Amino acid sequence: MRITLFVILLAATPVAAMAQAPRYVAQLLMTSSMQGADINNSGVVLTNEYRYVGGSWEYGAVFLTPGSRVDLGTLGGKQVFGNELNDLGMAVGRSTLAGGTTAHAFVYTSGVMQDIGTMGGNNSEAVAVNNAGLVGGNSEIAGGGSRGFLYTAAGGIRDIGTLGGAQSRVIDVSESGTVLGEAQTASGEWRTFLYRDGVMKDYGRWGATTWEGLGPNDEIYGAYHWPDRGTQWLEILNSSWRPPIGMGIPYDMANGYIVGMREHNTQPTLGTPEGLWGLEEIDDGDWHFYEVSGVNDAGQLVGYGCNAEYSCGTVLLNPVPEPATYAMLGAGLGIMALARRRSKAGTLTRSA
Structure with missing residues (x-):
């Protein structure tokens, strides 16, 4: 029983440390795309492409995943x-x-x-x-x-x-x-x-509030505009959580995630119950982001950005599990394996 309790406490330990920034890896899905896209829970991205066809500029809607594209x-x-x-x-x-x-x-x-x-x-x-x-x-x-x-x-x-x-x-x-x-x-x-x-x-x-959308559990989210201050503040109703103060205009919401722009419209931002981070804080690469427009329940993000080679377009950001999570999981599995060996040993002794 003591071992079981220790495993439970060990598994819960990372929750207390989740205030540190999550880590993401960015992948350029398509250049020539516009800002503005959505992502579903299967990781399929909807974006809009600006393209030159037959002597004129056109806009087209496209489904994207890494390695595939559907017009x-x-x-x-x-x-x-x-x-x-x-x-x-x-x-x-x-x-x-x-x-x-x-x-x-x-x-x-x-x-x-x-x-x-x-x-x-x-x-x-x-x-x-x-x-x-x-x-x-x-x-x-x-x-x-x-x-x-x-x-x-x-x-x-x-x-x-x-x-x-x-x-x-x-x-x-x-x-x-x-x-x-x-x-x-x-x-x-x-x-x-x-x-x-x-x-x-x-x-x-709601005065100067502009509502932007509904969350997965009927949360209502939007932005309160302060014209005299030149800023916006996140407004969210019917929600069991909200990110820390600092989010300005929200664009999308999933279970445990909300994305939008920081106050003063300065930085594409991810918010969770544990913290608020600019995309360039959480990206493991050398990217500059101009927009984050979608998030799904797995925490995948989609936005618009440019990499160090100046290639710009629709970007998919995938969350990277923290090394501590692997370490804790490995330790927990090891303890459970030890507990099973001791249990088997005890059973053999009793049956002898």
Whole structure:
């Protein structure tokens, strides 16, 4: 029993020391990409490429992993922007149509990009998708203005309404199906809402706070802007944790991780319950990072940066287990092996 307790205490020891910076290894996945990308829990990266084709510049959405690349295609135009992907490889965004004068929301799945249309206006865009295939986005409507929508393969596109006014806007969709957005009241005031199961709830007005998204457990995260100070502070609601003070604008959140920019918009930053670190503090190489835009539950990060050879583009950062973790694991396994040998020895003695 004493040995078992010692092993448990030994295994718990690294937790107390987790305030030290984690270590990461950066890998350039693609040059010529734009800033802005997402990463799912399988480690697949969605990014947007800026490329010169047929005498003109185009944008294209691309899936990347180390050693592989998949172009998502187009709805006929030359400007395609991917916004988010889920763990099943479904991606959403917008693409111009042939002629380039209008753009429609798309859903990409099983190798096919599908036009999901609009709600009466010319343009639309899909901004979020969860693992159940629930898509959130925004569309122009007939007569002017725009509305937030939800889309499923079975039910198509549908207007989620407003708070009594003319317009609404979807920001994000969580894994539980909660929708975060903004909508106008009858007086024309824009207010934050949460939408679930057909009901839009007025979540109030949060002054200078701009909400950016929903976390994996329906956390709401955003930034409070201080115009007179020229800075932003992280705001996070419905959360069991928050990183130490210093995060400015958050861009993405996973289980135990949040990424964004430091206060004063100065440095791409990773936050955990144990600390806050700039990407150049945690990278084992010689990189300069301009943005971190995605994080998954394994702690993998995706952003935009340049290495010492001045090659710039979409960068995947993989966490490196601490040497102490290996040492503690090895010591713990050794103690357990010793305990098993002693147990066997005791059993042989008793049976003799």
